Amino acid sequence: MSLRKRVFLNVKINKGRSVGLFLVLSMILLFILVGLILEQTAKEAIQRVKSSANATVTLTANREQAFRNITKPKGTQQQLTLPAVRIAVAKKIAAATAVKSYNVSSMTTVKAVSFSAVTETADASATHVSGRKQNTENLSLLGVTRTTSLIAFSSGGSKITQGRALRASDGRTRNIIIEEQLAKKNKLKVGSKISIKSSSQKNISLKVVGIYQGGAPASSLALGQMNTSNTIYAGVETVNQLKNTNGMADSVTFSLKNAVVAKKFVKMASLQLDSSQYVLAADDSVYRALLTPLNNVRTFAKGLLLVSVSLGTIILTIIVAAIMSKRRAEIGILLSLGEKRMKIAAQVGSELLLIGLVASVMAVSGGTTLGNLISKQLIQQNSANASSLTIGTAQNQQAENNATTEEVSAQTGTQQGILRQNQQLKTLTVHLSWNTYGKLIVLGSLIIVLAVLIGTAHILFLEPYRFMSR
Amino acid sequence: MLRTKKLSYWYGNAANKLFDHVDLEFTAGHLYAVVGKSGVGKTTFLSLLAGLTRPSKGVIEFEGRGLAKIGMLNYRKRHVSMIFQTENLFSYMSALDNLLTAMEITEAHHAGDQGYALQQLEQSGIDRRSAQCRVTQLTLEQQQRVAVARTMCCDSQIIVADEPTNQVGQEGAGDILELLQAAAYEQQRCVIVGTKKVEVAKKCDAVVELHQRKFEWL
Incomplete structure (x- = not known):
């Protein structure tokens, strides 16, 4: 056997x-x-x-260096000037394989002409602590490449409830998306047109293509100057036109394909920038x-x-x-x-x-x-x-x-x-x-x-x- | 065929020798009896002849070659078969499977030949029906018969049996001895039986007694 x-x-x-x-x-x-x-x-x-997990790297002006620069000449006062980011440079950095998408941001303050801003007062205590009075006339016009790649939207904090999001192709148009409360107050719908006045007293007409709902309640964001409902998203070029800063941006946010490479990407991208002028900050907090x-x-x-x-x-x-x-x-x-x-x-x-x-x-x-x-x-x-x-x-x-x-x-x-x-x-x-x-x-x-x-x-x-x- | 030269064995201390300077010779075609009182060392001596343990001193030669040279495993596999007093068989197998397994392990000439195994069992008094039964269902006498049949199946020239008739009745003991005699005389094997029984010893060709650490031919 x-x-x-x-x-x-x-x-x-x-x-x-x-x-x-x-x-x-x-x-x-x-x-x-x-x-x-x-x-x-x-x-x-x-x-x-x-x-x-969203990992982003934001390219902004080096504020620390800018502050140091204004104190350099003894006895003389200088105005704080922050260098704007050249969009061309950002595009070059965005060509890296690690980058999923990028978003150029440029912000300016405008005044409502054909409508009124949300004047709802923020949480009393917060207002008290901040010690600042909210200017209800002001609106924030935030120029972006596309809203879908903004953390507020990609993390689910904000979402489009009517119409559509802003696309890269909206850059040169006067298309905007507005917050639900602002729309409600002014009975605005998708397709409505509004007029705003820029800081250079220039009137511009904008078209609503989408309405979004903010993720965070206004009370939780009372520390800022604006009520978040008064934030209007527009194309970067539209905002730059109002600011006379064509080809420039306040900041550029790169969304990475993989959160692991965030630090490596910052190191690589820093080589293409003047570190005294610009700074790259990685945010891989969700991943970490x-x-x-x-x-x-x-x-x-x-x-x-x-x-x-x-x-x-x-x-x-x-x-x-x-x-x-x-x-x-x-x-x-x-x-x-x-x-x-x-x-x-x-x-x-x-x-x-x-x-x-x-x-x-x-x-x-x-x-x-x-x-x-x-x-x-x-x-x-x-x-x-x-x-x-x-x-x-x-x-x-x-x-x-x-x-x-x-x-x-x-x-x-x-x-x-x-x-x-x-x-x-x-x-x-x-x-x-x-x-x-x-x-x-x-x-x-x-x-x-x-x-x-x-x-x-x-x-x-x-x-x-x-x-x-x- | 099998010779011991100045064979000595002791457990632990050399002062406690079981036997000392044993010179014996066993030849093919004979049935030998090794007798002695209980505990005198018969089983140990038979185990040495069967290659189950090594001598403390001296050598055992098979056809002129020392067992160490042949290799203990090789010697057990090809040249010797052992029948124990009890627990000779694989309890989880049938009688037939026991024989087939032994034939395969020892690489016997008839390995795998079921007909041959059944024939050997029949010659040992185990019918075909019993051959297919698990050995635990057989009587002790039948089990000893199967053990004898197993040694017959293997090609070993030496058969060492330690008290093979101890658990068996008188009639059965006679049958088992007849089978061992047949192995010695008809198949020209060298059969060495350890026993206390005088009637068993009487049927053997030669009797050697272990007494006070010495072997003596009677």
Whole structure:
């Protein structure tokens, strides 16, 4: 009878032993699979966050340097002048492969002519703390390349409710999008025309192509000069025309394809700029905020794997040693017939592998569901912690009133980004790939081989006579 | 065929020798009995002849070559078969499978030949129905018969049997001895039987007694 038949027969006849080993191996493999799925989920979540978390790099004037410059000549007063960013330079930087899209921003203050601005007073306390009086006549005209690539829109903070968003092709047109409250107050619709007056007292007619809803309530943004409802988005060229700054921009925001390359991109782009004039600031806060908890999950998965493999090997070794002691007579007969010790170990190992293979089916059916369940819980829990930590920090800063409007907006964007990523991660389900199943089989086989080698050593290296002399 | 030269064996300390300076020779075509009281060292001596353990001192030669030179594993595989008092068989197999397994491991001439194995079992008093039964369902006597049939299936020139009739009734013991005699006389094998029973020893060609660490031909 061949070794293969011996293996099958032994497993079949010794049912109690086989069932016991099946249960033990199922549990070991189940834990390993949970670890593997957990690691795979964390890995996929990191990949997803890397590719979908908004990472932006903003190119603006170097304010610090500009402030330093005005204090240089002793005794004389100088006016603060911030250098504008040349759009041509920005386009050159945007040609890099890391850039998904870019947005040129140029802002100016205008006065409403054919309509009136939203005059709703902001939160009293905030107004009091800011110590500034809101100029209700003023509107903010913000020139952008396209609204979809603005953080406010891409993070879900603001959304188009009527009409359409502003496109790059709207640059030279007089198309604008306005806030819902402003539209409501003035009964403006998509297609309506409004007139504004620029700082150079020039009247211009603009056409409403879309109406947006602001994500953040006006009360939370009371620190600024404007009510956010009075922010009108227009094409960059339209704003530049009003400001007489053609070909220039206040800032340029580059959206990156992958959050990981943010720092590398800043380094590369800095080489093309005069650092005394301009500064590049990377914002990969969503990615950073989520990366730590996801890495924690991954570390936990690795730990679980290590513990499962180690404990599994120890437990199985003890069981194999106990089984070998019970099989002394059988081993004695095999040795007396001249069977090689390695072949006896191979028989024991093959029996375990056969049972292990069946156990892997059980582990796969239970482990995939359990693994996904645990990984979802862990990722959600860790991400939620990161989210609440970020929100907590933002609220503290707002409470202390140290944060500027831009900082508050950025933090709001980060919070919304994290929440949006969390929503996406909730839907993350890992299907057992052949690769993971292969890893499970390799690790399971490794445990069995180690357990057989260690567990049979004390028996196999005895002389056959020892099995007979009892 | 099989010779011991100044064979000594002890457990742990050399002062506690089981036997010392044993010079014996066993030839093919004979049935030998090794007798002695319980615990005197018969089983150990038979295990040495079967290559299951190594001598503390001295050598065992098979056809003029030391077992160490032949290789203990090779010697057990090709030249010797052992019958134990009990637990001779693979309990999870049938009688037939036990024979087929032994033939395959020892790479016997008839390895894989089921008909030959069944014939050997029949000659040992195991019918076809019993041959297919798991050995645990057989009586002790039947199990010993299967063990004898197993040695017959293998091509070994030496058969070492340690108390093969101990668990067997008188009639069965007679049958087993007849089978061993047939192996010695008809197949020209060298059969060495360890026994306490005088009636078994009487049926052998030569009897050697282990007494006070010395072997003596009777």
